[in-house]
Amino acid sequence: MPDGLRRFARNRMAVLGAIVIAIIVLVSVLAPFLYPKGAFSLAGQPLQPPSLQFPLGTDALGRDVAAGVAEGARTSLLIGIAAALSAVIFGAMIGGIAGYYRGTVDIVLMRVTEFFQTIPAFLLAMLLVVILSPSLLSVIIAIAAVSWPGIARLVRGEFVALGGREFILASLGLGASGPRIIFRHLLPNCLSAIITVGSLLVATAILLETGLAFLGLGDPNIMSWGLQISAGRVSLRTAWWVCTFPGIAILLTVLSINLVGDGLNEALNPRLRER
């Protein structure tokens, strides 16, 4: 969609966000080469302030904070994208079925969706991780499980709105089957909305993951920003750098993703285009 891309490029903040994300991706890819010993290895004296040798300082165990931030970027992006993607696929499936078939199916599926929405997302995610025992996969599953209802409601709403349009009736009149109408006509027409909301979901997923890791519910064998902050919080007053740099990384990532999401929304949403 070169047209949409051009509109996206006109939004300076969104482009800035995209650049920051690109840098974060680059850092996470290069992390194994920059820090071949890994983020858990002891690099020097504990609690050293930022210096030339350790630009972001070291933590209470003498680990390099910079290495942690670089590896944490990989964790955050991996979990954020995987969780958001599974939430989008599952949510779109539920919402699509409810919105297309309506009737009893719709009522049942939407009540289930609401049930998930009424439980505070973070508590449910914590509960799921505890039940499944903390690991990379269980964190992804937990985050996806609390994120899909929004997508389901969105897709259902779009399907219901599109369902009355004449081109859907025309397809029905041609004798098209349900799956054909869903995959050929309905989904492509609400794809832009799904992409926009899905991209924002990545940011929420990263925040959830950080929160879980901060509470010690992340995968203990994988370095993440939440884990770093959790480890550094006891020495917050004496060694500010241990918590601050992962915190800035979270802020920048989430902010950039939100900017890109807004940019996508503006570029893809026909109602905002007229401005």
Place this chain on the structure above:
Amino acid sequence: MSDIVLDIQDLTISLPKGADRPSAVTGMNLTLRAGEVTCLIGESGSGKSLAARAVLGLLPAPRVRVTSGRILFEGQNLATIAPRDMAKIRGARIGMIFQEPMTALNPLHRIGRQIEEVFRIHTTLGRAERRARVVKLLADVHLPDPEKIARSYPHQLSGGQRQRAMIAMALALEPKLLIADEPTTALDVTTQAQILHLIHELQREHGTAVLFITHDFGVVADIADQVAVLQKGVLVESGPRDAVLNEPQHPYTKALLAAVPRLVVPDRPATEPGLVVLEAIDVAKSYAARGLFVRGRATRALDHVSVQLHRGETLGLVGESGSGKSTLARAMTRLLGIDSGDIILEGEAITHLAPRAMRPHRRRIQMVFQDPYASLDPRQRVADIIAEGPIIHGVAAKEAQARARRLLGLVGLDPSAADRYPHEFSGGQRQRIGIARALALEPDVLVADEPVSALDVSVQAQVLDLLADIKAKLGISMLFVTHDLRVALLICDRIAVMRHGSIVEIGPAAQIFSAPSHPYTKALFDAVPGAAWSAHMPVPAE
């Protein structure tokens, strides 16, 4: 009476970069006199609405603005006036009526309060006096029980009543100039006739100058004193009504007039009534009104209707909105379930077939829809849209695509259109694509639901020609739904007039036209705008 109320001199309105032309209106000169109705007529995109908005200072600035020219009204130039001064004029000295009365009224406020607001803004009248004036105004526009109407909310009124309330509001302060932008386009013909009559009457009484925007020559014939024709932002012809309508000078005006369907039955060889192809027997359908706590009264959309469509004929379903004509058409194509009755396709009942069992029958009844913008999937290429039907019914994709390209030729489009997306086409072209999609399955019956009512009159004529041509060439039967009697007479062999979910009269087009037996049919014919003019309109030489 020849005092000039509004004088538009050399008006040019620029459009933003990337629009289809640099300016919406170019060098327009127009003079409006007191006590006269001036009709500004043009096709969609001609700039007629923007010209009216420029007078009101309501252009969507800064992208669209007046770049040169003057709009003189009561000694002031409205093109350069300060917004604060304009606000004093708007509503007080210039009244306005819009196309869609539902969106122009605030749904949260009572009618009386909205009209009262005009007085509150522009006058110093006391509360009781304002109330009295409101009731008098509502009585002036012939609303029944004005006290009650003043206490009603917009959704409690019918479309015609809302438009009357809008007119009352526009005329509240006895403006010198009234601007009406397609005020009757959203209304039924019988309501339209009443509203036109009302505007005419009030304008004569008060000596108001009226700028009336329309696309319908019938309306022009009924209401105009002066006519101005806009073509792509250029005023190509203007003058007294009879001169423009009967002796048009500019080729564009001539072409537009030639495209207006006449209110006559064209000479056509009577078609032999063939066997019955599609039949509705005693079909009933109601829509349950849903409330939160109360079960509302059900609306009877179809009240035990029976109708037969013969092979090779075109049957018109004519009626006003809510008469059930579209519901009947959709029920007969099985796009809509029915409560009782039967739909018979060539001797076989298809009423209760499951989707899978229905599929082979779908091929034989195809539909053309009203809205050329909503009826094509915006994300599919034209070739895929047309080929979808044959692919569903088992034709190989390659073969279906080749057939789609051939069909584009049949409906008068270039085969290169196949690789483009719907948004690249005009309304008329899209409707041709919709027709090609319906024909791709080689149906026996074509159901056309208001296929031309969203189109400009010149495009309308072309699409109607195409439909008649295809019907003759392929020998298919057609069920043609329309609210426009002129169109129905032009294309239909038989006409069924519908009202409140039943058919009140059915018969050959010529008979319905010359000797309507039901009073409602007569009322419909009387309400057709410009009926008298249309009947003995000179046929242009070209």
